[in-house]
């Protein structure tokens with residue numbers, strides 16, 4: 325069982341969601357890790373983020389797959405999750 329939330333964890337100390345949280349938490353405490361940029365696709369009409377990707381190729385593939393017009397969406401390049409969390413520009 326998961327030591328954090330008690331969910332079944334298939335023998336691991338933590339279930340996958342908690343393991344990920346723990347990983348990101350410790351990365352945060354190590355200082356200012358360099359993250360690869362992330363790309364958030366925002367639907368302009370509703371101003372709603374609909375997907376996030378790690379690279380531009382995935383964004384292009386997603387837009388093609390969802391048949392979304394490039395001018396119907398805004399792709400926000402986020403170079404640091406920490407900056408976005410604190411609202412810095």
Ligand SMILES: [Zn+2]
Pocket residue numbers: 326327328329330331338339340341342343
């Ligand atoms: Zn858990």
